[in-house]
Amino acid sequence: MKNFLLLLFLVSTNATLNSCIDSKTKKAGTIPKVEDFNMVNVKNEFQILIPKDLGKTTGLNADASLQYQNIYQEAYIIVIDEQIGAYIDTFKELDLYNSDKSFIENYRETQLQLLAERIRILKQTEATFTTINNLEASQLSIDAKVDGIEETLSYFLTFVEGKQKVYLVMCWTTSSKKEEHRATFETISNSFKLLE
Numbered sequence: 001m002k003n004f005l006l007l008l009f010l011v012s013t014n015a016t017l018n019s020c021i022d023s024k025t026k027k028a029g030t031i032p033k034v035e036d037f038n039m040v041n042v043k044n045e046f047q048i049l050i051p052k053d054l055g056k057t058t059g060l061n062a063d064a065s066l067q068y069q070n071i072y073q074e075a076y077i078i079v080i081d082e083q084i085g086a087y088i089d090t091f092k093e094l095d096l097y098n099s100d101k102s103f104i105e106n107y108r109e110t111q112l113q114l115l116a117e118r119i120r121i122l123k124q125t126e127a128t129f130t131t132i133n134n135l136e137a138s139q140l141s142i143d144a145k146v147d148g149i150e151e152t153l154s155y156f157l158t159f160v161e162g163k164q165k166v167y168l169v170m171c172w173t174t175s176s177k178k179e180e181h182r183a184t185f186e187t188i189s190n191s192f193k194l195l196e
Contacts, residue, residue, distance in 0.1 A: 030180075030183065031183055032051070032183055032184045032187050036051055036052055036053075037049040037050060037051055037052060037187070037188075037191075038050055038051075038052055039191075040066065041195070042065055042066050042079065043065065044195055045065075045081075045165075045194070045195060046079075046081075046162075046167065046192060046193060046194050046195060047191075047192075047193050047195060048066065048079065048169070048188060048191050048192050048193070049187060049188055049191035050066075050068050050077065050188065051068075051070075051075070051184060051188075053070055053073065054068040054069060054070045054073075054075060054077065055068065055069065055070065056068055057069045060076060060078050061078045061080065063080050064078040064079060064080050065079055065080065065081050066078060066079040073173075073177070073181075074173050074174045074177050075171070075173050075177075075181055075184070076171065076172050076173070077169070077170070077171045077185075077188060078169075078170050079167055079168065079169050079170075079192075080167070080168045080170070081162075081165045081166070081167045081168075082165060082166055083164065083165055084103065084161070084162075084164060084165060084166050085164070087107065087110075087166065088103070088106075091106065091110065096110070102136075103161060103166070104129075104136055104137070104138050104159055104161045104166070105138070107159055107161075107166050108127060108138050108140075108157075108159045111157075111159070111168060112124075112142075115142075115144075115155075118146075119144040119145065119146050119153075120144055120145040120146075121142050121143075121144045122142075122143045122144055122145060122152065123142065123143040124140060124141075124142045124143075125140045125141045125142070126140065127139065127140040128140070132158070132160055132189070132190055132192050132193075133192065133193040133194070135160050135161060135162060135192075135194065136160075136161040137158055137159060137160045137161065137192075138158070138159045139156075139157065139158045139159075139189065140157055141154060141155060141156045141157065142154070142155045142157070143155075143175055143178075151174045151175060151176065152174070152175040153172055153173070153174060153175065154172060154173055154174070154175045154177075154178040155170060155171070155172045156170070156171040156172065156182070156185040156186070156189065157169070157170055158170075158189035158190075158192070160192050162194050163194070167192065169188065169189045169192055171185035171188060171189065173185075
């Protein structure tokens with residue numbers, strides 16, 4: 001029995017070390033392969049590609065409908081969804097909704113303001129507008145300092161306007177791994193699809 005437990009320990013340790021080594025030898029700019037992802041269905045509402053080497057978690061954000069991470073690769077992904085009507089009503093009541101801007105612009109600006117209350121944004125790219133699976137979307141990235149974390153973090157944000165809900169796909173990593181994970185994070189965000 002002891003030999004079996006020792007063998008089990010050695011096998012699991014080897015798998016963990018290989019995972020760490022693989023993540024350290026992954027080259028920046030490597031184009032991810034489709035077979036490296038699983039399509040995840042969330043509440044029969046939407047689906048999104050998630051790398052196979054990320055595990056489901058619950059500790060990243062209490063409001064998130066999807067949370068995955070790989071602490072060895074320093075890769076984290078969440079999706080937050082909100083009702084569009086409730087958001088518009090609330091922000092119009094507070095006189096904070098700008099009717100001269102699109103809904104997605106209003107939502108993006110509000111989320112960035114909320115984020116800036118919790119982190120110190122050092123650098124932010126210009127937001128781009130795109131279509132993801134026939135849905136209006138806006139994307140940008142930011143580098144920021146977070147209290148208690150020594151290294152700068154890099155966030156990749158995608159805001160997707162659905163029929164009744166708006167979705168925030170947030171991927172992040174340390175700045176030193178930003179280029180290593182960029183293509184993977186783009187694949188994740190651009191795979192978002194509502195289920196009919």
